[in-house]
Amino acid sequence: MQRILFALSLLSLSALAQAEILVEDAYVRAPPPGGGAGAAYMTLRNTADAAVDLTGAQTPAAGKVSLHNTMNHDGMMMMMPTAKFTIPAQGAFVLQSGASHLMLEQLSETLVPGSEITLTLQFGDGSSVSAQLPVRSVLDE
Numbered sequence: 001m002q003r004i005l006f007a008l009s010l011l012s013l014s015a016l017a018q019a020e021i022l023v024e025d026a027y028v029r030a031p032p033p034g035g036g037a038g039a040a041y042m043t044l045r046n047t048a049d050a051a052v053d054l055t056g057a058q059t060p061a062a063g064k065v066s067l068h069n070t071m072n073h074d075g076m077m078m079m080m081p082t083a084k085f086t087i088p089a090q091g092a093f094v095l096q097s098g099a100s101h102l103m104l105e106q107l108s109e110t111l112v113p114g115s116e117i118t119l120t121l122q123f124g125d126g127s128s129v130s131a132q133l134p135v136r137s138v139l140d141e
């Protein structure tokens with residue numbers, strides 16, 4: 001009986017590890033004084049042999065987190081919401097200023113440069129990963 005229980009616990013461990021996503025160089029850019037939205041940037045590295053979709057994110061610091069792409073439309077930079085970012089197998093997806101990013105809207109607290117927020121990323125396979133993101137001022141870039 002003990003042997004069976006041991007096998008079951010190994011199974012649940014491998015299920016928990018299904019999304020093998022590493023969050024690197026993550027930070028939040030605070031909005032300019034006077035308000036607006038924050039933006040989160042990072043590199044998502046996928047160590048698995050299958051592509052993984054980032055489908056959403058949550059943080060206590062914001063009422064809503066949206067996935068945005070930035071597009072050049074006749075010389076105007078426009079942000080367009082998207083349903084997912086696909087992180088290729090054994091590859092990386094980069095969220096950076098002027099490109100794909102996470103938009104932190106309906107801020108529930110002031111994003112103070114030097115502080116940190118917790119961001120939970122949700123993936124298409126039902127798994128999630130949490131990370132601590134330092135808050136930076138736009139003036140630091």
Ligand SMILES: [Cu+2]
Binds near residue numbers: 039101
């Ligand atoms: Cu945006």
